[in-house]
Amino acid sequence: MKKFEFKKAATTFLALAMTVVLVACGGAGGTTPTDGSNAEQAAAASSELAGKPWVTSIMQGNLPAEKPEAKDDLYTHYAYDYLAAHQEQPSSRIEEYTAELQSTNLASIKDTSKSNHDLDQLRIFFNQAADTETLQKTGLSEVQPYLDRIDKVASIEEMNDLLVADDFPFSPFIMANLTTIDTRDVNIVIVNPNLVLSDPILVGGMLYQDSDDPQTQENLDRTLLMSGGDALLDLYAQGMESEEILGVFGDISSFEKTYAKYLDYNGRYSQMDFGAAADAVEASYVTLDELCNACPNFPMQQVLDKLGKGTSPRYSASVGWVEAFNGVWTDENLDVIKQMARLKVLNETRPYRDPTALNQYIEKEGNPVPDAETFAYKSCDSLDTFAVILANNFAKEGLGANAKSRLAQLSQDIVNTYRELVANTAWMDDESRARIVEKLDHMTLNVLEPADGYYDYSELELTPTDQGGTLMSNYLKLKQYRLDQESKLVGKPAIAAPLWFTIKPTFANCFYDSTSNSINIPPGYVTSLYYSDDMSEEDLLAGIGFVIGHEISHGFDYAGAQFDAYGTPNPVFTDADIDAFVLKASTLASYYKGIEVVPDTMVNGENVVTEAAADLCGMHAVLEIVSKSDAVDYDKFFSTLSNDWAQVVPQQTMATQLLDTHPLNNLRINVNAQMFDPIYEKLGVTEGDGMYLAPKQRINIWGSNA
Numbered sequence: 001m002k003k004f005e006f007k008k009a010a011t012t013f014l015a016l017a018m019t020v021v022l023v024a025c026g027g028a029g030g031t032t033p034t035d036g037s038n039a040e041q042a043a044a045a046s047s048e049l050a051g052k053p054w055v056t057s058i059m060q061g062n063l064p065a066e067k068p069e070a071k072d073d074l075y076t077h078y079a080y081d082y083l084a085a086h087q088e089q090p091s092s093r094i095e096e097y098t099a100e101l102q103s104t105n106l107a108s109i110k111d112t113s114k115s116n117h118d119l120d121q122l123r124i125f126f127n128q129a130a131d132t133e134t135l136q137k138t139g140l141s142e143v144q145p146y147l148d149r150i151d152k153v154a155s156i157e158e159m160n161d162l163l164v165a166d167d168f169p170f171s172p173f174i175m176a177n178l179t180t181i182d183t184r185d186v187n188i189v190i191v192n193p194n195l196v197l198s199d200p201i202l203v204g205g206m207l208y209q210d211s212d213d214p215q216t217q218e219n220l221d222r223t224l225l226m227s228g229g230d231a232l233l234d235l236y237a238q239g240m241e242s243e244e245i246l247g248v249f250g251d252i253s254s255f256e257k258t259y260a261k262y263l264d265y266n267g268r269y270s271q272m273d274f275g276a277a278a279d280a281v282e283a284s285y286v287t288l289d290e291l292c293n294a295c296p297n298f299p300m301q302q303v304l305d306k307l308g309k310g311t312s313p314r315y316s317a318s319v320g321w322v323e324a325f326n327g328v329w330t331d332e333n334l335d336v337i338k339q340m341a342r343l344k345v346l347n348e349t350r351p352y353r354d355p356t357a358l359n360q361y362i363e364k365e366g367n368p369v370p371d372a373e374t375f376a377y378k379s380c381d382s383l384d385t386f387a388v389i390l391a392n393n394f395a396k397e398g399l400g401a402n403a404k405s406r407l408a409q410l411s412q413d414i415v416n417t418y419r420e421l422v423a424n425t426a427w428m429d430d431e432s433r434a435r436i437v438e439k440l441d442h443m444t445l446n447v448l449e450p451a452d453g454y455y456d457y458s459e460l461e462l463t464p465t466d467q468g469g470t471l472m473s474n475y476l477k478l479k480q481y482r483l484d485q486e487s488k489l490v491g492k493p494a495i496a497a498p499l500w501f502t503i504k505p506t507f508a509n510c511f512y513d514s515t516s517n518s519i520n521i522p523p524g525y526v527t528s529l530y531y532s533d534d535m536s537e538e539d540l541l542a543g544i545g546f547v548i549g550h551e552i553s554h555g556f557d558y559a560g561a562q563f564d565a566y567g568t569p570n571p572v573f574t575d576a577d578i579d580a581f582v583l584k585a586s587t588l589a590s591y592y593k594g595i596e597v598v599p600d601t602m603v604n605g606e607n608v609v610t611e612a613a614a615d616l617c618g619m620h621a622v623l624e625i626v627s628k629s630d631a632v633d634y635d636k637f638f639s640t641l642s643n644d645w646a647q648v649v650p651q652q653t654m655a656t657q658l659l660d661t662h663p664l665n666n667l668r669i670n671v672n673a674q675m676f677d678p679i680y681e682k683l684g685v686t687e688g689d690g691m692y693l694a695p696k697q698r699i700n701i702w703g704s705n706a
Helices: 008-027 036-044 073-086 093-097 099-109 117-130 133-138 144-150 154-162 214-227 228-236 243-262 277-286 289-291 300-306 319-328 331-352 356-364 372-380 387-399 403-422 432-441 471-487 537-556 575-593 605-627 634-644 651-659 664-672
Strands: 174-180 185-194 444-447 512-513 518-521 596-598
Touching: 073 634, 073 664, 093 099, 093 634, 099 372, 099 387, 099 444, 117 133, 117 372, 117 387, 117 471, 133 356, 144 154, 144 331, 154 300, 154 331, 174 300, 185 243, 185 319, 214 651, 228 243, 228 331, 228 356, 243 319, 243 331, 289 300, 331 372, 331 471, 387 403, 403 432, 403 444, 403 518, 403 537, 403 605, 432 537, 512 537, 518 537, 537 605, 537 634, 575 605, 575 664, 596 651, 605 664, 634 664
Parallel strands: 444 518
Antiparallel strands: 174 185, 512 518
């Protein structure tokens, strides 16, 4: 099997990847640290790194010496003070607010005057995780038997036997989660590979693609290495040298690439004919027999049964990855398969065992070591443990009683605004318009919690330390409890938020899910940056409103428009309207392709067009609402908008930024603001200014100007 080939910079990439991960482990928000010399070098290069038409001000060392006027560079003007203050230590405003979840939840955990079943179970687990003395004495002793069993495997048949054994509580190669086929139907199961180096749900197969362009391929290699850095931490902690780790990484990445490249990802369909995404989803629905027949070398049914997902009436899985996985699940690849199994077990159990070895390595690298309290909190903040309870507690204690109703109303107001914009869109025929309205009418708003509720913890009983319980044994009990709760939902009436059972609700993101036609606003995203009881309506609209508008738009963007009101692969546009819609998307992609971010590097318009369209429509929706008030301070509105997205990134991570399917943060504000009248009327932008765009060049997808 061909090993993953790196360029000469492989060791540098690995060091960067480890630095990012180690800082995250140290509680500094996952941002690469930089010393003064790096900042000075970046500043010295700024004259060479100016982009067009706006400087890429989010890049460290690339900030103009003086604040530009808003009419020339709206984003940099309003976010300038933040950008200037973070040149030495790159960060983002969104990242800085995420610590509120931990501080709020720690206060509740420590307040022993508060007591209920869920909080009491959380405290048992937290206290066991915070008992570092006991963890150090225990070491790897509770995990080592599982590692030994992996090491003893001598054939692929023996590996199959191990994976289906009831007393081996891990699934290193297969993930099975809830999804829907039709919101009027029942819950089914989606099957994905359990990748070592990347997250198949959040990233998909993007990082495993091949590119004919050497620079793009290098960026993909670099980003995959950074993504996989977390999985390699245990190899470092065990004393393995960099070159040997690179060899392990190469073997695993080469193995995973054979099948992970077939996984979907956001940008895959942006350059394909309209309908390709819907066709792919339709083709992904398979029976259990079809799934097993596509992968006869692997014990698919037994693993699904063990995960409590073997009774789904249908499954969703890309047959391409399943067949490719079957092709490499052989004795020839047993060594790398065993190494992957070891790493998955070590990675999964790291938050629930002695952190001493890892802390020693973190300290050796000059990074801050997380204290016992931070380690314990992160142990609790997992989908398998107590992320749901932490999210609920933060929503209650951190956001207050009015947050849910106020954010739900804001979401509904934006949905209603989309109805108005669609009604005034001339390029669309009545049939398409009716389908979109139907989709808006059936769109579920999961605000701070799923509309159907979480599974509950009322039957969970952890074992306290004085009764023989340990952190690891209770983790395994929690993990099985969640699997049992999810298995009860398989084949039952479809829930409106299946991804809430797949992505932890303390995760700092919002998302639209086409298979359930739902907008999802987890508590992990709604810090005080975006919500407080005394926040003005214009601040809400400029902050979380823009995000909500963006997510709603995903229901009608290039990918979302291929699914109907019930999440089935059925385009909302008639054939007559598809060409007009595709032209809108391609025009936006072409506009982005004309933007230079660093010398000779242009935005990949096709890569970002889906997220760029959502930004455009989200901006349009909130500005429509704002325009209905005579008392709006547009200067304040654009200041809030820009500062909420204020970000400084190290130059060495720009390659990763440019692979993202989202435009750079400064472009997310500037490009969209220049499409609408308020910046011209209220901020005095005229021809010749940097923010000026001639009326015929302005792009609208919805509304009377579209």
